[in-house]
Amino acid sequence: MTRQNVSIVLIVVLGALLLAVPALAAALGNPALVGLATRVLIYAIAAASLNLVLGYGGMVSFGHAAFLGVGGYVVGILFHHFRFSEPLFGVIAGSDQLLVVLPAAVLITGILAAGIGALALRTSGVQFIMITLAFAQMLYFFFIALKTYGGDDGLVIRRRSALFDLDMRDDRTFFYVVLGFAVTFFAIYATVIRSRFGLLLGAIRQNESRVAAVGIAPYRYKLAAFVISGMGAGLAGALLANYQRFVSPDMLHWTKSGELMMMVILGGAGTLFGPLFGAAALISLETYLTQWTERWMLILGPVLILIVLFMRGGIAGLIDQLLRRLK
Amino acid sequence: MTVFVLEQLLNGLQLGVTLFLLAAGLTLIFGIMGIINLAHGSLYMIGAYAAALVARETGSWLLAVPAGLLAAGAAGMLIEMVIMRRLYDRDHLDQVLATYGLILFCNELVTLLVGRQPMFVGIPPGLAGAIELIPGVPYSIYRLSIIGFGLALAVGLYLLIQKTRLGMLIRAGATNRDTVRALGVDIRLLYTLVFGLGALLAGFAGIMMGPLLSVQVGMGEQILIMTFVVVVVGGVGSIRGAFFGAIIVGIVDTMLRGFMPGWMRGIISDTAQADALSAGLSSMGVYLLMALVLLFRPQGLFPART
Amino acid sequence: MSTLLEVRGLVKRFGGLVATDHLNLDVRSGEIHALIGPNGAGKTTVINQLFGDFAPDEGDITFDGASLLGLPTPARVQRGLGRTFQITRLLPDFTALEHLLLAVQAHQGHCFRFFRPARSDPRLLSPAREALARVDLADRADIKVSALSHGERKELELAIALALHPKLLLLDEPMAGLGASETEGMVRLLESLRGEVTMLLVEHDMDAVFALADRITVLVYGKAIASGTSDEIQANPEVKIAYLGEGDA
Ligand SMILES: Nc1ncnc2c1ncn2[C@@H]1O[C@H](COP(=O)(O)OP(=O)(O)OP(=O)(O)O)[C@@H](O)[C@H]1O
Numbered sequence: 001m002t003r004q005n006v007s008i009v010l011i012v013v014l015g016a017l018l019l020a021v022p023a024l025a026a027a028l029g030n031p032a033l034v035g036l037a038t039r040v041l042i043y044a045i046a047a048a049s050l051n052l053v054l055g056y057g058g059m060v061s062f063g064h065a066a067f068l069g070v071g072g073y074v075v076g077i078l079f080h081h082f083r084f085s086e087p088l089f090g091v092i093a094g095s096d097q098l099l100v101v102l103p104a105a106v107l108i109t110g111i112l113a114a115g116i117g118a119l120a121l122r123t124s125g126v127q128f129i130m131i132t133l134a135f136a137q138m139l140y141f142f143f144i145a146l147k148t149y150g151g152d153d154g155l156v157i158r159r160r161s162a163l164f165d166l167d168m169r170d171d172r173t174f175f176y177v178v179l180g181f182a183v184t185f186f187a188i189y190a191t192v193i194r195s196r197f198g199l200l201l202g203a204i205r206q207n208e209s210r211v212a213a214v215g216i217a218p219y220r221y222k223l224a225a226f227v228i229s230g231m232g233a234g235l236a237g238a239l240l241a242n243y244q245r246f247v248s249p250d251m252l253h254w255t256k257s258g259e260l261m262m263m264v265i266l267g268g269a270g271t272l273f274g275p276l277f278g279a280a281a282l283i284s285l286e287t288y289l290t291q292w293t294e295r296w297m298l299i300l301g302p303v304l305i306l307i308v309l310f311m312r313g314g315i316a317g318l319i320d321q322l323l324r325r326l327k
Numbered sequence: 328m329t330v331f332v333l334e335q336l337l338n339g340l341q342l343g344v345t346l347f348l349l350a351a352g353l354t355l356i357f358g359i360m361g362i363i364n365l366a367h368g369s370l371y372m373i374g375a376y377a378a379a380l381v382a383r384e385t386g387s388w389l390l391a392v393p394a395g396l397l398a399a400g401a402a403g404m405l406i407e408m409v410i411m412r413r414l415y416d417r418d419h420l421d422q423v424l425a426t427y428g429l430i431l432f433c434n435e436l437v438t439l440l441v442g443r444q445p446m447f448v449g450i451p452p453g454l455a456g457a458i459e460l461i462p463g464v465p466y467s468i469y470r471l472s473i474i475g476f477g478l479a480l481a482v483g484l485y486l487l488i489q490k491t492r493l494g495m496l497i498r499a500g501a502t503n504r505d506t507v508r509a510l511g512v513d514i515r516l517l518y519t520l521v522f523g524l525g526a527l528l529a530g531f532a533g534i535m536m537g538p539l540l541s542v543q544v545g546m547g548e549q550i551l552i553m554t555f556v557v558v559v560v561g562g563v564g565s566i567r568g569a570f571f572g573a574i575i576v577g578i579v580d581t582m583l584r585g586f587m588p589g590w591m592r593g594i595i596s597d598t599a600q601a602d603a604l605s606a607g608l609s610s611m612g613v614y615l616l617m618a619l620v621l622l623f624r625p626q627g628l629f630p631a632r633t
Numbered sequence: 634m635s636t637l638l639e640v641r642g643l644v645k646r647f648g649g650l651v652a653t654d655h656l657n658l659d660v661r662s663g664e665i666h667a668l669i670g671p672n673g674a675g676k677t678t679v680i681n682q683l684f685g686d687f688a689p690d691e692g693d694i695t696f697d698g699a700s701l702l703g704l705p706t707p708a709r710v711q712r713g714l715g716r717t718f719q720i721t722r723l724l725p726d727f728t729a730l731e732h733l734l735l736a737v738q739a740h741q742g743h744c745f746r747f748f749r750p751a752r753s754d755p756r757l758l759s760p761a762r763e764a765l766a767r768v769d770l771a772d773r774a775d776i777k778v779s780a781l782s783h784g785e786r787k788e789l790e791l792a793i794a795l796a797l798h799p800k801l802l803l804l805d806e807p808m809a810g811l812g813a814s815e816t817e818g819m820v821r822l823l824e825s826l827r828g829e830v831t832m833l834l835v836e837h838d839m840d841a842v843f844a845l846a847d848r849i850t851v852l853v854y855g856k857a858i859a860s861g862t863s864d865e866i867q868a869n870p871e872v873k874i875a876y877l878g879e880g881d882a
């Protein structure tokens with residue numbers, strides 16, 4: 001088998017597994033598995049978005065939770081105005097339609113990412129890390145102050161957004177909807193990575209002065225990547241808000257940004273499916289370790305340090321090595 | 328009114344010198360070892376907890392302060408020797424993640440040992456009460472002494488870096504590690520010492536802030552992010568920048584918190600709404616300041632000379 | 634022949650050191666102009682200022698009829714400057730071919746393309762392979778830079794620069810560190826480019842310089858002490874004393 005065939009087989013297996021999640025959950029008598037898988041898919045979208053700037057573009061953003069949270073708040077706020085049928089700012093009608101609120105979330109987070117990125121990308125290295133973190137913290141305080149939408153108590157979304165006539169309350173239906181979005185997202189993400197833009201992004205990560213020497217000013221390409229990445233995280237946030245029917249400033253907390261970064265690194269930065277593996281690993285770990293001990297951070301912290309120190313390439317890197325050894 | 332302004336200015340200065348102690352350590356460590364240490368806030372927390380516990384148990388601040396310093400300094404050097412040392416040649420991403428893991432660990436460990444309940448410690452008895460700086464304007468002696476200690480430490484740090492052999496090595500090490508090696512200096516020891524120094528400063532800030540805030544898990548990250556703002560505003564790697572950045576950020580933050588509610592109540596009739604909004608807006612103030620600095624001086628107001 | 638590059642009164646100071654000292658330099662269209670001088674004479678510093686890595690303290694640089702002052706590097710490349718580096722600047726995770734794909738897409742000016750795969754796009758591939766073939770690296774296309782030899786890296790840098798179709802190529806010691814046969818190959822390659830692209834060649838290998846250069850400028854302590862044809866320079870007593878170390882001749 002050639003490498004390409006192996007990846008195709010892997011993708012098919014992965015797809016079949018995902019399609020079978022609700023059936024598997026029923027067979028195992030563990031319906032919570034569906035919710036777990038839904039969260040994994042949603043976080044995989046967010047982590048993959050972060051991976052575009054972090055893994056491929058070399059921009060270490062420590063503020064991606066801001067986009068996740070804002071994406072969620074767009075859903076929450078639009079639903080709030082729909083429910084009380086009072087237009088936002090007196091002009092924008094609320095909505096409970098998934099095909100309205102998701103694009104709105106993506107659009108708003110895109111604009112936000114353009115603003116934050118335009119400023120933050122004026123710097124690089126540690127400053128960029130600090131600045132993205134600080135901007136996210138600013139938005140965190142913003143939503144805490146926003147008492148109209150619950151302040152630090154957050155905002156409950158009574159019903160999941162509607163999509164055609166589907167019964168979105170059913171977790172299995174919702175899982176398949178999320179799966180649909182995830183597959184579409186990953187297809188676009190894979191294409192972008194292989195495109196001219198993706199090639200350039202990889203070059204920018206490695207050496208910006210080499211890129212300048214072929215006549216390309218990196219700034220706007222970095223900004224474009226940052227915006228795309230923010231939009232992806234916004235999409236994930238909108239889905240997450242729908243899934244948990246709740247948004248709160250916690251979604252923008254800096255530890256969320258840290259978790260997203262962890263997923264990327266754990267799964268394998270700069271790899272296509274790494275973020276999916278990373279999200280799956282971290283969320284399962286969290287779910288099972290919290291059942292076992294409340295102090296799971298005591299384990300996760302050192303594990304993270306050990307991974308950084310000794311396991312380069314993450315899970316995707318391990319899989320790659322295994323495949324190589326098989327041949 | 329002017330009394331209020333004066334009081335807020337002093338409060339701002341007090342926050343500013345505290346931020347400086349953190350920012351100086353952060354920027355020193357970054358400038359010399361090229362490392363970004365998210366766990367710097369944890370050292371601040373460790374200092375605060377150690378001092379608060381000792382003060383509570385013994386009632387003696389003469390024991391509490393050294394205990395806090397010892398705990399923070401020792402934790403810092405331990406962290407350097409066990410983890411940081413392996414990260415000097417890594418990229419910032421690895422450093423961020425490993426030190427993030429360290430934060431998770433430290434926070435959880437403190438929760439395990441002390442619990443999640445915030446601790447409240449009283450102001451050291453000798454420094455309690457107020458003093459009239461100008462007749463009719465009483466001001467907390469404790470806060471005043473923080474300002475005093477902070478400024479004294481700033482001067483001390485300046486003298487240490489400019490006038491001593493260690494300072495000379497620190498300055499040389501920042502620009503050229505090989506030169507320092509060529510001088511026959513054990514660079515590993517130097518790094519451990521610098522890291523310990525940064526930890527001491529952070530720990531001291533934590534000790535001093537203890538009686539003013541509640542000592543609790545998460546206090547380190549809150550101030551760490553603000554310290555980042557200081558470093559970005561002042562200029563990464565520059566102690567001078569850390570100082571002025573800290574004073575500016577401290578004063579702006581305090582002033583906004585002092586005056587925003589009044590302004591907001593003038594605009595919005597609902598008092599509760601106005602207060603909530605002003606609390607949020609004043610928390611955002613320093614970040615907007617940072618955005619403005621980035622717009623006009625991306626390298627910060629007082630960038631390090633390269 | 635018209636002048637393609639005109640440097641006037643260029644000064645660059647690093648603290649107390651004057652690295653470029655009121656330099657005047659003309660490079661004519663189509664020629665190979667060598668810039669020679671002892672180590673630390675300031676040759677790379679000149680190239681860096683031409684390429685926009687840092688700004689000169691004084692003086693002007695006119696290229697193709699317009700001043701380059703204040704322009705960032707990418708804008709200068711777009712106006713027709715190309716460069717190879719004394720210490721190669723390549724992308725460690727990329728293969729040789731990927732470098733060329735990047736250069737070709739930069740030259741075509743279409744980087745905001747998000748959907749068509751770049752690595753199988755014939756519009757990128759064929760010019761990229763052509764450029765690799767030009768420097769004899771066709772069979773090394775899929776090798777990562779980390780596995781290329783020093784000489785191959787130098788050739789790769791040249792191929793990247795050529796793929797941008799520059800009007801003026803700034804070559805900073807293309808033969809440095811090459812073996813005898815590799816040097817010969819590089820000389821032949823540059824010779825084959827004569828007339829096609831104008832070159833400013835910084836080089837220590839005097840045989841190569843004398844074989845290639847139409848004209849030579851000699852730089853000592855940042856100052857141009859002589860400029861002329863190969864023969865004129867070889868005959869110039871000042872040059873012999875200052876540089877060629879033949880003061881006793
Ligand atoms: N960025 C810099 N900062 C300070 N000094 C510099 C800088 N770049 C170069 N110099 C100094 O300027 C002088 C000229 O250096 P340059 O690299 O231009 O010489 P060169 O002629 O290219 O030498 P070589 O033949 O060794 O490549 C040297 O003394 C060097 O140390």
Ligand SMILES: [Mg+2]
Pocket residue numbers: 676677678719
């Ligand atoms: Mg040189």
